[in-house]
Amino acid sequence: xxxAATHDQHDDHHGAPKGFFQRWxxxxxxKDIGTLYLIFSLxxxxxxxxxxxxxxxxxxxxxxxxxxxxxxxxMTAMHALVMIFGAIMPAFVGLGNWMIPLMVGAPDMALPRMxxxxxxxxxxxxxxxxxxxxxxxxxxAGGWTMYPPLSLQSGSxxxxxxxxxxxxxxxxxxxxxxxxxxxxxxAPGMDLMKMPVFVWSWLxxxxxxxxxxxALAGAVTMLLTDKYFGTNFFNPGGGGDPVLYQHIFWFFGHxxxxxxxxxxxxxxxxxVPTFARKPIFGYKAMVFAIACIAFLSxxxxxxxxxxxxxxxxxxxxxxxATMLISVPTGVKVFNWVATMWxxxxxxxxxxxxxxxxxxxxTIGGFSGLMMALVPAxxxxxxxxxxxxxFHYVLVTGALFAIIGxxxxxxxxxxxxxxxxFWGKVHFWNSVIWVNVLFFPQHFLGLAGMPRRIxxxxxxxxxxNMISSIGGFLFGATQLIFVGVLIHCAFFSKKKxxxxxxxxxxxxxxxxxxxxxxHTFEVPPVINDDELAHGHVxx
Amino acid sequence: MAQQTMHAATDQPxxxxxxxxxxxxxxxxxxxxxxxxxxxxxxxxxx
Numbered sequence: 031x032x033x034a035a036t037h038d039q040h041d042d043h044h045g046a047p048k049g050f051f052q053r054w055x056x057x058x059x060x061k062d063i064g065t066l067y068l069i070f071s072l073x074x075x076x077x078x079x080x081x082x083x084x085x086x087x088x089x090x091x092x093x094x095x096x097x098x099x100x101x102x103x104x105m106t107a108m109h110a111l112v113m114i115f116g117a118i119m120p121a122f123v124g125l126g127n128w129m130i131p132l133m134v135g136a137p138d139m140a141l142p143r144m145x146x147x148x149x150x151x152x153x154x155x156x157x158x159x160x161x162x163x164x165x166x167x168x169x170x171a172g173g174w175t176m177y178p179p180l181s182l183q184s185g186s187x188x189x190x191x192x193x194x195x196x197x198x199x200x201x202x203x204x205x206x207x208x209x210x211x212x213x214x215x216x217a218p219g220m221d222l223m224k225m226p227v228f229v230w231s232w233l234x235x236x237x238x239x240x241x242x243x244x245a246l247a248g249a250v251t252m253l254l255t256d257k258y259f260g261t262n263f264f265n266p267g268g269g270g271d272p273v274l275y276q277h278i279f280w281f282f283g284h285x286x287x288x289x290x291x292x293x294x295x296x297x298x299x300x301x302v303p304t305f306a307r308k309p310i311f312g313y314k315a316m317v318f319a320i321a322c323i324a325f326l327s328x329x330x331x332x333x334x335x336x337x338x339x340x341x342x343x344x345x346x347x348x349x350x351a352t353m354l355i356s357v358p359t360g361v362k363v364f365n366w367v368a369t370m371w372x373x374x375x376x377x378x379x380x381x382x383x384x385x386x387x388x389x390x391x392t393i394g395g396f397s398g399l400m401m402a403l404v405p406a407x408x409x410x411x412x413x414x415x416x417x418x419x420f421h422y423v424l425v426t427g428a429l430f431a432i433i434g435x436x437x438x439x440x441x442x443x444x445x446x447x448x449x450x451f452w453g454k455v456h457f458w459n460s461v462i463w464v465n466v467l468f469f470p471q472h473f474l475g476l477a478g479m480p481r482r483i484x485x486x487x488x489x490x491x492x493x494n495m496i497s498s499i500g501g502f503l504f505g506a507t508q509l510i511f512v513g514v515l516i517h518c519a520f521f522s523k524k525k526x527x528x529x530x531x532x533x534x535x536x537x538x539x540x541x542x543x544x545x546x547x548h549t550f551e552v553p554p555v556i557n558d559d560e561l562a563h564g565h566v567x568x
Numbered sequence: 569m570a571q572q573t574m575h576a577a578t579d580q581p582x583x584x585x586x587x588x589x590x591x592x593x594x595x596x597x598x599x600x601x602x603x604x605x606x607x608x609x610x611x612x613x614x615x
Contacts, residue, residue, distance in 0.1 A: 210588075210589045244603035247607075248606075
């Protein structure tokens with residue numbers, strides 16, 4: 031495979047724009063916008079993380095310690111909103127922006143100006159959302175689900191709804207851009223069934239986003255009109271029904287969970303083959319499994335509502351549909367393990383995070399299966415068991431995959447190698463403390479501790495203290511990550527090679543490190559031997 | 569080895585990919601709008 035760039039045209043396009051404003055505020059370059067997304071996401075990770083630290087500090091001991099109950103409720107709601115919409119989703123969009131054009135041999139995203147707009151909406155949305163904490167009446171405090179009638183009592187509902195609309199518009203534009211890029215901008219010879227699994231995972235995720243984000247927008251618009259314009263969509267007094275909100279919300283909310291995990295599956299499917307030095311086991315099965323999970327995500331939403339009083343037939347249907355998801359997910363876990371089986375494995379930091387992902391995400395998956403059982407869910411519902419479950423899926427799942435991806439692709443982005451020693455220090459501290467943080471929450475939930483409460487029975491004291499200690503140390507550990515990132519970007523003396531990793535395959539590894547500002551201005555000539563999945567159809 | 573062709577984001581004349589992008593964006597935007605409006609319809613029909 032040869033990397034070919036034109037040098038006889040676009041003289042003004044060769045380097046990045048000189049001025050800071052031109053370079054970062056007006057950028058239409060997928061790499062710069064990807065970098066902006068990733069920096070934004072990291073910032074939000076620490077803001078959302080600081081909310082989590084406050085929550086764990088309050089829960090360190092029984093009794094009220096540091097804050098008023100309403101502020102605690104604000105923290106739980108804002109922690110979730112910031113982490114989901116501000117940290118995890120933008121991180122994946124940033125990784126997609128950076129890597130999808132490089133992986134499919136496109137010069138940029140299909141709609142570069144819209145790409146800029148998609149990003150720059152986000153800081154305004156989050157300033158709006160976070161500003162509610164300083165307003166009279168405070169911020170949203172009814173949880174990220176914003177169930178009526180509780181959420182209608184918040185004085186800042188309009189701010190939150192507008193912020194969610196902005197985030198939704200940003201996500202939908204980003205998703206349209208990604209689909210248009212993948213379907214129309216692939217280099218000749220890059221067939222759909224030769225694309226990297228990460229690209230496939232983003233293609234499917236983008237369809238999910240387009241299908242469900244407008245449902246969230248509709249639901250919160252109806253909340254707004256119920257509160258301010260006298261409608262009765264969810265007001266029983268006017269013939270409405272608050273349970274209908276839950277149906278619409280979870281029709282968005284459950285696919286949203288997969289929006290946050292499918293790109294992670296794609297990342298793990300890139301990292302594992304590289305460090306096992308083997309092609310991924312069952313490429314087609316991996317792609318179909320992602321598509322299958324995405325389809326099933328549309329028909330399981332009511333498993334979040336078993337305790338609300340559904341008809342028995344509905345509960346049984348949603349129980350079995352939910353359990354069915356374990357089949358394609360099991361295919362993926364099996365194939366990752368089979369890829370490692372017999373491989374010449376090495377354990378650099380990205381691989382360590384990938385292996386931790388496979389093990390710990392599977393734990394989160396199994397606790398999800400437990401909740402899928404209707405009779406059992408009546409015990410688990412709204413307890414700390416749920417909190418433990420979704421943090422295993424989203425922290426040791428989505429976040430670990432994002433961190434692994436950052437270590438994996440950072441040498442390509444910066445041209446420098448990160449410190450492997452500090453990367454491993456970061457990994458081992460993360461993996462130990464995250465388990466100290468979240469594993470005891472399973473026991474708390476099974477013992478009956480409800481979620482979203484600032485005070486609790488003394489019987490839950492020990493596990494809460496252990497969990498809080500794990501939380502503080504896991505939070506502090508992420509400062510190591512920031513140190514590694516800054517060192518790699520600005521101070522590392524060790525230069526990265528073009529291929530970076532011995533076992534890496536694919537178009538993105540054929541360009542120089544750091545990746546030039548413009549790549550693939552002329553489509554690359556594709557040699558199937560150099561693609562990770564070039565011979566999948568042979 | 570695939571044949572080298574014109575690409576959408578270069579200056580070289582290639583209307584096909586541009587049209588493809590436009591068609592993709594139109595279809596996806598219509599789907600998003602339809603989902604948004606259908607949520608209101610569903611609630612109004614069910615309540």
